[in-house]
Amino acid sequence: MASQDAKSKFDVFIEEKYIPLDQKIKLGIVAGIVVALIAGFYFAIFAPNIETIKKLEAEKSSLQKDVEKAEKAAENLEQHKAELEEAKKRFEEISIVLPKTKEIPALLTAISDHGTSAGLDFNSFTPGNETPKDFYAEIPISISITGPYHNIGYFLDQVSKLERIVTVKDITLGGPQQVEGEMLLKSTCNLLTYRSSSEAASDPTKKKKK
Structure with a gap:
C-alpha cells in the first residue's frame, strides 16, 4: 500500500x-x-x-x-x-x-708406548725440527730400536694405523744377536708425523715452563 x-x-x-x-x-x-x-x-x-x-x-x-x-x-x-x-x-x-702443536707430545708418547708394548727396547727416540708445507708441517722422528723381527714389524704396523697420520720410511735392519735363544735385530727408521700449520711452529721436544 x-x-x-x-x-x-x-x-x-x-x-x-x-x-x-x-x-x-x-x-x-x-x-x-x-x-x-x-x-x-x-x-x-x-x-x-x-x-x-x-x-x-x-x-x-x-x-x-x-x-x-x-x-x-x-x-x-x-x-x-x-x-x-x-x-x-x-x-x-x-x-x-692433523693434530695441534699441544697434542704432539701425546702423539710421541703414544708411539713410544706402542714400542714398549711390542717388547722393543728404544736405543734412541729423537724428534727433529719441523718442515713447513702449504697447509701443514712435517715433524720427523728418528728412532733406533732393538727386538725380535716380528715384534719390530708389529710395532711399525701399529704406528701406521694410529689415528694421527704417521708415515714410516727409511727402515734398516741389522746387527743380529742371539739372546737367550731369541734372535734380536737392531732397526733404525724415520717416522714422519704432521700437524696443522694454522698454529705457530714450535719444538715438540720442549715443554712449556711453568
Whole structure:
C-alpha cells in the first residue's frame, strides 16, 4: 500500500511539473533519474569497494611473495645447517689426523708406548725440527730400536694405523744377536708425523715452563 502511495505521489509530481511534456520525454526524465541514482550508488558504495578489493588483492599478492620467500629461506636454512654439520664433521676428522702443536707430545708418547708394548727396547727416540708445507708441517722422528723381527714389524704396523697420520720410511735392519735363544735385530727408521700449520711452529721436544 505504501509503495502504491509513493508511486502515486511520484506520478502526481511528474504530472504537475511536466504536463506539457509528452509521454516519451517523461519516460526519459524518469530513466535519467534512475541512472543518476545508480551512478550515485556506484560512486558512493561500489567504487570504494573496488578500490578496497584492489588494495587487498595487491596486499595478498605481496604477502604470497613474502610467504614464498620465507619458505625458500627455510629450505636454504636447512640446507645450510646440513652443510655446516658436514663441514664440522670433516673438520673434526682432519683435526684428528692433523693434530695441534699441544697434542704432539701425546702423539710421541703414544708411539713410544706402542714400542714398549711390542717388547722393543728404544736405543734412541729423537724428534727433529719441523718442515713447513702449504697447509701443514712435517715433524720427523728418528728412532733406533732393538727386538725380535716380528715384534719390530708389529710395532711399525701399529704406528701406521694410529689415528694421527704417521708415515714410516727409511727402515734398516741389522746387527743380529742371539739372546737367550731369541734372535734380536737392531732397526733404525724415520717416522714422519704432521700437524696443522694454522698454529705457530714450535719444538715438540720442549715443554712449556711453568
